Amino acid sequence: MGNTYRIAVIPGDGTGPEVVNEGRKVLQAAGTRYGFNLEMTDFDFGGDRYLRTGEVLPKSAVDELRQFDAIYLGAIGHPGVKPGVLEKGILLRIRFELDQYINLRPVRLYPGVETPLRSKTPEHIDYAVIRENSGGIYTGTGGVSMKGTTHEVTVQSMVYTRFQVERCLRYAFEYARKFGKKARGRGEANTLGLVGKTNVLTYVFDLWERVFHEIGEKDYPDVKREYYHVDATCMWMVKSPEWFDVLVTSNMFGDIITDLGAETQGGMGIAAGGNINPEGVAMFEPIGGSAPKYTGKNIINPLAAICAGAMMLETLGEVEAANAVEDAVKEVTGTKIKSLSAGKMGYTTRQVGDLVAGFIQT
Numbered sequence: 547m548g549n550t551y552r553i554a555v556i557p558g559d560g561t562g563p564e565v566v567n568e569g570r571k572v573l574q575a576a577g578t579r580y581g582f583n584l585e586m587t588d589f590d591f592g593g594d595r596y597l598r599t600g601e602v603l604p605k606s607a608v609d610e611l612r613q614f615d616a617i618y619l620g621a622i623g624h625p626g627v628k629p630g631v632l633e634k635g636i637l638l639r640i641r642f643e644l645d646q647y648i649n650l651r652p653v654r655l656y657p658g659v660e661t662p663l664r665s666k667t668p669e670h671i672d673y674a675v676i677r678e679n680s681g682g683i684y685t686g687t688g689g690v691s692m693k694g695t696t697h698e699v700t701v702q703s704m705v706y707t708r709f710q711v712e713r714c715l716r717y718a719f720e721y722a723r724k725f726g727k728k729a730r731g732r733g734e735a736n737t738l739g740l741v742g743k744t745n746v747l748t749y750v751f752d753l754w755e756r757v758f759h760e761i762g763e764k765d766y767p768d769v770k771r772e773y774y775h776v777d778a779t780c781m782w783m784v785k786s787p788e789w790f791d792v793l794v795t796s797n798m799f800g801d802i803i804t805d806l807g808a809e810t811q812g813g814m815g816i817a818a819g820g821n822i823n824p825e826g827v828a829m830f831e832p833i834g835g836s837a838p839k840y841t842g843k844n845i846i847n848p849l850a851a852i853c854a855g856a857m858m859l860e861t862l863g864e865v866e867a868a869n870a871v872e873d874a875v876k877e878v879t880g881t882k883i884k885s886l887s888a889g890k891m892g893y894t895t896r897q898v899g900d901l902v903a904g905f906i907q908t
């Protein structure tokens with residue numbers, strides 16, 4: 547038997563545990579077929595634990611998570627907990643403390659999936675967004691004074707260091723070289739597009755743009771470079787998504803444009819992402835929320851969680867298995883399920899997991 551990977555699983559809130567279970571099923575099937583082992587350890591972080599113990603994430607948690615090869619997350623978000631508590635206390639804390647400085651979010655339309663972009667097919671919607679995941683407004687300095695008065699002042703600043711920008715851009719160039727359209731036999735060039743706002747945010751994005759061209763010219767001359775303003779990017783993501791190959795952008799812009807991207811690929815039932823520390827422990831998650839109203843009904847779509855699992859395999863180095871999972875998902879969207887929406891798939895959550903696992907075994 548081949549490698550053994552130790553995976554920390556955080557099923558989380560709402561429908562998180564249900565979708566993660568289907569992910570496990572599929573990943574184990576891939577392990578059996580491609581000869582590796584996954585040793586999974588569950589952690590009960592989430593809203594229920596918080597309501598029970600008053601603790602969002604125990605002190606030792608991050609150090610424990612550091613011992614694993616990867617983290618597989620279901621969903622965080624509980625109707626009984628004030629918004630922000632779990633998101634900041636679990637998701638963002640893990641991202642920042644494990645220095646997962648890349649958020650990789652492919653935008654790929656699979657066969658049979660309905661997109662709101664009339665006339666667009668899987669040919670047209672096939673790119674990846676690399677979102678800087680450790681800095682910007684998310685971690686910038688700020689504060690409030692005279693709160694509650696008519697003189698209230700608030701500041702929340704976009705802070706980027708050269709170090710943060712450069713490490714993110716280097717990852718993006720490497721990714722474009724390996725997984726760009728030329729590398730995948732789908733185009734003439736591997737193209738990295740920097741998404742910014744150099745016409746207004748003339749300090750922060752000037753830094754991004756300078757480093758982009760400086761290291762691009764020197765170390766990645768084979769990767770074609772383009773620059774787009776973020777607002778225009780939103781238009782093209784709707785009008786001409788086929789222009790894009792690999793995009794790289796700041797934390798806040800990346801957060802916003804990847805929700806738009808997810809919608810164009812069929813929505814939260816399919817969109818997955820990875821929070822990656824290329825030198826450390828990465829965490830993979832379906833982008834959608836915990837969808838509490840569907841909890842326990844066995845009707846939620848597990849494909850986004852399964853796709854997150856495929857990304858995890860790829861990052862662990864099991865590329866063949868990752869591709870097999872993605873191909874199996876395409877079979878299921880292309881030939882089996884009727885819709886990605888909860889309750890409208892024509893199959894239960896568990897049946898969709900069985901279908902994907904079945905295509906991997908054959």
Ligand code: IPM
Nearest residue numbers: 633634637638801802804833
């Ligand atoms: C995401 C989410 C998070 C973010 C929230 C829940 C903190 O929107 O993963 O995109 O803003 O990064």
Ligand code: MN
Nearest residue numbers: 801802804805
């Ligand atoms: Mn978001």
